[in-house]
Amino acid sequence: MKKTTNDHIRNIAIIAHVDHGKTTLVDGMFKQSGLFREGQLVDDRVMDSMDLERERGITIAAKNCAVNWKGTKINIIDTPGHADFGGEVERSLSMADGAILLVDASEGPLPQTRFVLKKALEAGLKVIVVVNKIDRGDARPTEVLDEVYDLFIDLDANEEQLEFPVMYAIGRDGIAQHTLEEKGENLHPLMDMVVSHIPGPSYDEDEPFQMLVSDLGYSDYLGRLAIGKVIHGSTEQNVPLACMNEHGQTVPLKLTKVQTYVGLTFAETDIAHPGDIVVVSGIEAITIGDTICTREAPKALPRITVDEPTVSMRFGINTSPMAGLEGKLVQSSKIRERLEKETLLNVAVKIEESEYRDSFIVKGRGEFQLAILIETMRREGFELTVGRPEVIFKTENGKKLEPMEQVFIDCEDAFMGVVTEKLSSRKAQMANLVNNGKGRVRMEFSAPSRSLIGYRDEFLTDTKGTGIMNTLFAGYSDYRGDFPSRYTGSLVSDRAGKAVAYAIFNLEPRGEMFVRPGDPVYEGMIVGEHNKDTDININPTKEKKLSNMRASGKDEAVTLTPCRPMTLERAMHFITDDELVEVTPESIRLRKSELSIAKRHMARGKELKKK
Secondary structure: OOEEEOOOEEEEEEEEOOOOOHHHHHHHHHHHOOOOOOOOOOOOOOOOOOHHHHHHOOOOOOOEEEEEEOOEEEEEEEOOOOHHHHHHHHHHHOOOOEEEEEEEOOOOOOHHHHHHHHHHHHOOOEEEEEEEOOOOOOOOHHHHHHHHHHHHHHOOOOHHHHOOOEEEEEHHHOEEEOOOOOOOOOOHHHHHHHHHHOOOOEEEOOOOOEEEEEEEEEEOOOEEEEEEEEEEOOEEOOOEEEEEOOOOOEEEEEOOEEEEEEEOEEEEOOEEOOOOEEEEEOOOOOOOOOEEEEOOOOOOOOOOOOOOOOEEEEEEOOOOOOOOOOOOEOOHHHHHHHHHHHHHHOOOOEEEEOOOOOEEEEEEOOHHHHHHHHHHHHHOOEOEEEOOOEEOOEEEOOEEEEEEEEEEEEEEHHHHHHHHHHHHHOOOEEEEEEEOOOOEEEEEEEEEHHHHOOHHHHHHHHOOOOOEEEEEEEEEEEOOOOOOOOOOEEEEEOOOEEOOHHHHHHHHHHEEEOOOOOOEEOOOEEEEEEOOOOOEEEOOOOOOOOOOOOOOOOOOOOOOOOOOOOOHHHHHHHOOOOEEEEEOOOOEEEEEOOOOHHHHHHHHHHHHHHO
8 A cells, every 4th residue: 555645734623621722722723815805894703604613612513624834735623622622522522633732821631622533533643632721710730731641651552642832922912932931822843843843644555545524514505515534535526426325335426516615615726635634515315424435346435434323302393382383383394304314414312203293302412512513403383392402322232221321520629518418419439539728629530420410410419609510431241220300390381371460479498499470371281380399280370359348559569580491501501301392483381291280180090000
């Protein structure tokens, strides 16, 4: 096999934990490579193009872009920092030959960094370490660098990978420097290092054209787009080629257009060279992981493999009395179509038929990933109901296994007791505790994935918003037993109507209310959280009885406790197995699966008889 390197291209992935400054650093590289003309108005965080990414300050979908530096084209592949988007990580690393590991100079390498770095080292990528935000008041760059070395050793990096070059940066100011002492002026040293340290893509001259599809896109003008790296050979437009799918079948196709990245946009090219990341059109039936090759010598490349899903949720049509009032897309066929489209674009999501009519089981890497999918769908005009996130159990040799997580917690030592108590009641086991005597402690737990569903919100409340919690999937282990997921019941409306201030005021002693005066309610809708662990049916529409002794204008002013807005994540974590979240473009409501009080009563009676 004759290996040759294409020295005109560098393909690098950028690895960082959420909020360590990755997207800001990429902005700086764009501006300083001459991608934008002088004085051009440019948004901050150019790479985070989705509305949801901008709102939450995280990267959800892996995206590509390219800059030219001293005659070398640098393809930059953005990777999500959150472990729930692991499918995106594997996809993006399949196109890279090297990686920049970006670490916050104060926080050091955090669990999600570990997750992506592990994948990069397994893929044999060369790594450059950049310690970012060295201008922070609490920066400790030297200690952080030691932690990075420890992390590499921990992940079984070989000697060559351990000899990584280090840069120090202030991404916000667009500065990179080789040592802490020197005063950096720009990011040129970092881009020089990428060209000198990261190898160009290697290919075999004797092999025919092969391209691995790592991503899919869609254009209103060109139809389906396949995005991927050319592994061997080269191709031109309108050349007859073939696609090898997961079943090993060869499907003939013809590329109508070949484009490469220039900045954030595409530019048409006559020929695709080895190592190029290209966007090709003219292909209809293609999925991520397929190989595009020549018809004369069809040969499949190894497919992209993704860790299996660990969480499932039931998606169904909206069956409440308010169905169809707020959304445009309400049919099950439209929901199925949208979910199938998601499985094509996102390798980590799987969809299965459910035993219930008009509903589907959607499996993913984590509840956060599924919450993002639901949020995206409601913004597109869908109405749907979703069930509680459930972990996917396995059985091996007659033993029940469940997914486990490594939980890393950093909080003030005053909250150590409450955090430990809550987690141990959820079957978590402490693995490590570090108290550096500076007022904060670092704890590490091994916990079942199901115990963390809904715990994040509690954790933030318990630590008064000052705690940091990160998790990392740690494989499957023995089932640890049952524990209560919720210690409270639901306040359920027993009739349809509009919520009334007088009724809400008198119901407040029962628990926290979720509705405001004037909100529409219906039978079976959950309007509050009961203080006790039982559900009760209530009437939130009850008005004050009027008589000739009590005028309608008297005792009217009631002061209600402000109602916390119901977010999608809070709703998903709150519901139990017999409850659903009704999601529409305008509202998030909670409801019982069975709306009728009489039918719920009969079902409970049958259960008691069985016991």
